Amino acid sequence: MQVSRQQIVSNLIKSCNVPSKAKASAFAPTNIALCKYWGKRNAELNLPYTSSLSISLGHLGACTKVGLFEGVIDQVSLNKQPISENTVFYKRIVEFLNLFRPTSDTVFSVETQTNIPIAAGLASSACGFAAMVKALNELFAWELNQQQLSILARLGSGSACRSMWDGFVQWDAGVNDDGMDSYAHLVEHRWPELRLGLLLVDDRQKLVSSREAMQASVDTSPFYKLWPQTVAEAIMGTNRAIAERDFWTLGSIAEANALAMHSLMLSTTPPIIYAQALTLDYMRQVWRARAEGLSVFFTQDAGPNLKLLFLHKDEAKLQEHFSKIEIVAPFATIEQPMECSYDY
Numbered sequence: 001m002q003v004s005r006q007q008i009v010s011n012l013i014k015s016c017n018v019p020s021k022a023k024a025s026a027f028a029p030t031n032i033a034l035c036k037y038w039g040k041r042n043a044e045l046n047l048p049y050t051s052s053l054s055i056s057l058g059h060l061g062a063c064t065k066v067g068l069f070e071g072v073i074d075q076v077s078l079n080k081q082p083i084s085e086n087t088v089f090y091k092r093i094v095e096f097l098n099l100f101r102p103t104s105d106t107v108f109s110v111e112t113q114t115n116i117p118i119a120a121g122l123a124s125s126a127c128g129f130a131a132m133v134k135a136l137n138e139l140f141a142w143e144l145n146q147q148q149l150s151i152l153a154r155l156g157s158g159s160a161c162r163s164m165w166d167g168f169v170q171w172d173a174g175v176n177d178d179g180m181d182s183y184a185h186l187v188e189h190r191w192p193e194l195r196l197g198l199l200l201v202d203d204r205q206k207l208v209s210s211r212e213a214m215q216a217s218v219d220t221s222p223f224y225k226l227w228p229q230t231v232a233e234a235i236m237g238t239n240r241a242i243a244e245r246d247f248w249t250l251g252s253i254a255e256a257n258a259l260a261m262h263s264l265m266l267s268t269t270p271p272i273i274y275a276q277a278l279t280l281d282y283m284r285q286v287w288r289a290r291a292e293g294l295s296v297f298f299t300q301d302a303g304p305n306l307k308l309l310f311l312h313k314d315e316a317k318l319q320e321h322f323s324k325i326e327i328v329a330p331f332a333t334i335e336q337p338m339e340c341s342y343d344y
Contacts, residue, residue, distance in 0.1 A: 003178040005045060005155045009099045011180070012148050013140075018102070020141035023067030023109075026134030028163045029056040030116055030127040032196065032307050034254040034299060035234040036261045037158065037171065038227065039218040043211075045179040046158040049218075050231040053170045053187070053238050054162045057196065057328050061163070062114045062124070064131035066139055069109040077111045096129065096156045100136055129156030130163035150183040167331060168242055170235070189242045190331050197308035197318055197325040201278045210302040213265060213272045220269040230260055251297030251309045258299040276304040282322070289321050 037052035069075050074097060076083040076090050083090045097108050110132065116124055133153045137144055144152070146164050153160035161184040162169040168189060174182030218224055234257045241249040265272040279300070286298045286308065294317055296310040308325065310318055318325060 003045065005099055008045065008151065008155060008179065011178075012144060012152065013100075013142055015140075019068060019139050021139065023065055024135045024138035025063060025065035026131050026138060027061060027063045028127045028130035028134060028160075029058060029061040029166060030124065031056045031159065031162045031169060032299065033159065033162075033301065034250070034309075035231055035238050035257050036301070037173070037231070038261050038264060039214050039224065040158070042177075042179065043215070045182075046154050046156075047179045047182050048158060048171070048173045050228050051171055051173045051235055052159075052162070052231070053168065053235050054159070055168055055194075055196070055330050056163065056166045058166065058330050058332055060116050060328060061127035062112055062116075062131045064113075064128065064135050065109075065111045066132060066135040067109050069107045071107050074107055075109040079113055080111075092156075093132075096132070099155065100140075125157040126159040126163045129153050129160035132156065133160070134164075147183050147185070150185075151180065154179070154182065154184075170239075187239065187242060191242065191245060192329075192331045193312045194247075194330060195310050195312055195315060195318075196328045196330060197310065197322065198328065199282050199306040199308065199322060199325055201276055201282070201304040201306070203305075206274065206303055208272055208274075213268070213302055216272065217264045217268045221264045221267045223264060223267050227260070227264060231257070247295060247309075247311055251295070254299045254309060255297040258301075262300060274303050275300070279304045279306060282306050285321060289317075294318075294321070 031054040033052050033054040035053040037048040037050050039049045041047050041049050073085060074094050076093050078089070093110055097110070112128055112131070114124060114128070130153045133149050133156070137149060150161040150164045153164060162171050164184060165186045168187035169184050170187055171184040172182065176182070234253050237253045238250060240246070241253065262275070265274070283298060283306070286296055289296055294314060296308055296314065296318060298306045298308050300306055308318065308322070312329070315327060318327070
């Protein structure tokens with residue numbers, strides 16, 4: 001029998017009736033997959049065919065405040081702008097909130113602030129749903145652990161399960177039909193010298209969502225059957241590279257894995273291409289810089305923007321090559337990731 005999202009929530013939360021406070025807020029970082037997941041074995045529960053491994057982006061992410069609202073419909077705002085109930089964004093938030101309403105007439109208010117573009121291939125939904133789950137956990141005093149919160153976040157957005165931690169995070173795909181063994185966990189290695197550089201090509205919302213694109217690849221790409229083994233080998237190699245601080249191997253695997261994922265999209269019917277002319281130009285610049293001796297690699301998610309991997313010692317050189325790069329130190333100690341204060 002098909003397990004529903006509501007059943008998962010009921011298994012994890014025994015009581016969701018009385019909020020412990022009026023409102024609660026939480027921050028969650030966005031994350032960039034170094035070894036991608038692309039394709040779901042269960043779309044309802046966001047269960048992937050493969051595991052994945054990511055790195056969080058420290059101060060970049062979402063801060064969400066959740067509270068009860070005295071009104072007729074849920075109130076949703078993004079970066080202080082109210083979101084219309086007719087938008088996909090609003091409907092997706094409300095659909096997720098429906099899993100946690102104590103009563104049918106409970107109305108929520110959700111205020112989210114982000115410092116990354118929305119729906120542009122920078123995992124905005126990942127940090128958004130992760131922050132919402134953290135805030136709900138505090139609002140209702142569920143006292144769930146990180147693993148349980150990871151499962152709940154996954155119900156909103158698959159990659160959200162990886163945004164529960166800072167640093168390297170692995171999402172184990174699991175094999176159970178109920179998805180209770182599909183959650184993320186922290187990879188216990190830190191790499192203070194590692195840097196990521198964000199090259200923004202286009203911050204507009206993409207025309208084809210990740211959900212649509214990955215399902216199309218599963219259904220129509222003749223090469224999809226090779227993908228699970230490709231990812232499994234990539235994760236093994238990446239974990240080893242992280243443990244040994246082998247940057248060249250880490251970057252090589254991440255770049256190859258991204259290109260393999262986009263090759264799946266190219267072989268999808270009809271083909272899906274997220275890259276733009278500037279995306280390809282940036283790729284060529286990376287390859288040219290590497291040929292000249294600079295240790296730099298790229299990865300690309302379901303969007304036109306690139307993320308570069310390099311080490312702290314090469315920061316100045318990267319800024320010479322890419323004047324518009326935004327550099328992130330994932331393992332820096334950040335006391336206040338982003339503005340997360342509200343007037344309560």
